[in-house]
Amino acid sequence: MSDGLSLTAYDLWKTYGNEAVVQGISFTLAPGEIVGLLGPNGAGKTTTVGMLFGTVIPTRGFVQFGPWQLPGQGQMARAQMGIVTQEDNLDPDFTVFKNLTHFAHHYRITGAAARQRAGELLALVNLEHRADAQVDDLSGGMKRRLVLARALLNEPRIVFLDEPTTGLDPDARQDFWRLVQHLKAKGCGILLTTHYMDEAQRLCDRLLLLQAGKVIDEGTPTDLVARVIGREVAEVEGVDPDRLKTLAANYGAWYRAFGSGHLVTLPSDKAEAVWSQIEAHHPSRLLRRPANLEDVFLRLTGSVLE
Amino acid sequence: MKLITATPWGVYSVWWRHFQVYCSTWLVNCLPPISEPIVYLLAFGYGLTPLIGDVEYLGQMVPYSRFLAPGMIAIGVLFQSFFEGAYSSFIRLNFQKTWQALLTAPLSYTDVFLGDWFWAATKGAIAGTLTGLVAVVVNLYDLSSLVLSLPLIGLGSLLFGAFGLLVAGAVNKVDQVNVPIFLVIIPMFTLCGTYFPRDTLPPLLARFASFLPLASLVDLLRWPLGLPSWWPLLLLWLIGWTAVMARLAALRIYPRLFS
Numbered sequence: 001m002s003d004g005l006s007l008t009a010y011d012l013w014k015t016y017g018n019e020a021v022v023q024g025i026s027f028t029l030a031p032g033e034i035v036g037l038l039g040p041n042g043a044g045k046t047t048t049v050g051m052l053f054g055t056v057i058p059t060r061g062f063v064q065f066g067p068w069q070l071p072g073q074g075q076m077a078r079a080q081m082g083i084v085t086q087e088d089n090l091d092p093d094f095t096v097f098k099n100l101t102h103f104a105h106h107y108r109i110t111g112a113a114a115r116q117r118a119g120e121l122l123a124l125v126n127l128e129h130r131a132d133a134q135v136d137d138l139s140g141g142m143k144r145r146l147v148l149a150r151a152l153l154n155e156p157r158i159v160f161l162d163e164p165t166t167g168l169d170p171d172a173r174q175d176f177w178r179l180v181q182h183l184k185a186k187g188c189g190i191l192l193t194t195h196y197m198d199e200a201q202r203l204c205d206r207l208l209l210l211q212a213g214k215v216i217d218e219g220t221p222t223d224l225v226a227r228v229i230g231r232e233v234a235e236v237e238g239v240d241p242d243r244l245k246t247l248a249a250n251y252g253a254w255y256r257a258f259g260s261g262h263l264v265t266l267p268s269d270k271a272e273a274v275w276s277q278i279e280a281h282h283p284s285r286l287l288r289r290p291a292n293l294e295d296v297f298l299r300l301t302g303s304v305l306e
Numbered sequence: 307m308k309l310i311t312a313t314p315w316g317v318y319s320v321w322w323r324h325f326q327v328y329c330s331t332w333l334v335n336c337l338p339p340i341s342e343p344i345v346y347l348l349a350f351g352y353g354l355t356p357l358i359g360d361v362e363y364l365g366q367m368v369p370y371s372r373f374l375a376p377g378m379i380a381i382g383v384l385f386q387s388f389f390e391g392a393y394s395s396f397i398r399l400n401f402q403k404t405w406q407a408l409l410t411a412p413l414s415y416t417d418v419f420l421g422d423w424f425w426a427a428t429k430g431a432i433a434g435t436l437t438g439l440v441a442v443v444v445n446l447y448d449l450s451s452l453v454l455s456l457p458l459i460g461l462g463s464l465l466f467g468a469f470g471l472l473v474a475g476a477v478n479k480v481d482q483v484n485v486p487i488f489l490v491i492i493p494m495f496t497l498c499g500t501y502f503p504r505d506t507l508p509p510l511l512a513r514f515a516s517f518l519p520l521a522s523l524v525d526l527l528r529w530p531l532g533l534p535s536w537w538p539l540l541l542l543w544l545i546g547w548t549a550v551m552a553r554l555a556a557l558r559i560y561p562r563l564f565s
Contacts, residue, residue: 016565050565053410054409055406055409055563055564055565056564056565057564057565074414075316075412075413075414075417076412078410078411078412078413079412081410083410085406085407085410087403087406089402089403089404089406089407090407091323091402091404091407092402093327093330093402094326094327094330098326102323102326103407103411105319105322105323106316106319106320106323106408106411106412106413107411107412108315151410154412
């Protein structure tokens, strides 16, 4: 995985009937970089990924991956790609080990070479002790790790991870994240779609925030949070909303109703002043916490990530 | 649909995947194509031959059991290739998502389609050949005739495998596969000259039955007993059906994988 290839999406559009589900997405993914597509369900993340590896035909635009242009040269491009789709499509007719050796055959890796590669990958994803198990007997986390192992058979230059940890418990997610970081360290470019803000914040070097098929903002997680929200946020309950609105307006802070309470940003230069003003209203619940991507998304789109 | 070039390795690799699944339970898989013709040949051959004796076929009298054997070969081809194409491909397409997984590898749609199609045809050919071997063992079909009939068995398997794939691409629920079974497969299976000469049917029904592709396959497989003078047309008819079915099947399945 040392010789990296860049992937560039040029003005990708996808329209179904009159509905444009992806609208003019452009970006570049460099070797060794993790780029995240962060957005709620229905934002166009999976459609975008489909266009990147060739199963969704763009209405407009194209993808350049190394010397190959997609969708036309998808078959050749996929020889250098690893793809973890959202749905588990492991082969229930084979054991864990044979899922890998049989899939390796499609890459012309056969016989002893296939068995060796399958063994290495099972060790990498900590499934060597389940080599003879049937796929249906694996837990959700194990299945996701096996799909990742399958995507790495060809030592890909770039890996697509489409909602790879959806439905996994915290331990399984941590295991998966460790594998992703291992791939990045090996120089593999990774495109990750997720609606988990902690996943995006923890893993991604750069984020594209998607809403209704459009990129509404992009940057590193830290920059996005700092630029859009600031350093800290107060979660407030039990205070008259009009008073909070006025307070926020006076200090140039951002205010929004959220759940049963309210969010108020604490601008870096006036954080203590805003905080003491809020405290003076004797809220029933008050929490001061670092700003995060969820706040960014809420501010930019008016909706939460689900 | 955009024409994408297939690679021999890609097609073989998909076919090989299906073959590996088949091999993992080969004994169970071989049982139906061997046991079914034995049961039918015993039941109809021994049961009906004394009642029927000889039947008239192309102006000559032939023993009923020898008339029946090529029909059984054709039925083996029909059922195994159609059901693999229809049911198994539907499951791989809609439940197991095998097609979708294969398309994350460096395989084109054409590779995956041809691999599936050729596998359906392989199953039909295995069934037809095993049925033929049973017929050879009980002296109802000559071994040399069976060897010479292998290309016909292959062609018939491609045709009905493609029809199965067309059904897999056309239906939305697995139960809907029953519709073409009752509307097409069962009428073909019973009316196309498999169990009795089509001449005994009312003229209109006989003409309809002759139009169905299984009739051409059965007539051609019955070549050791004689061939109608227009047999090259029967062959062309089968090839034409195969090409049309394969094209339609590819067009129906493509939108299920690519949007």
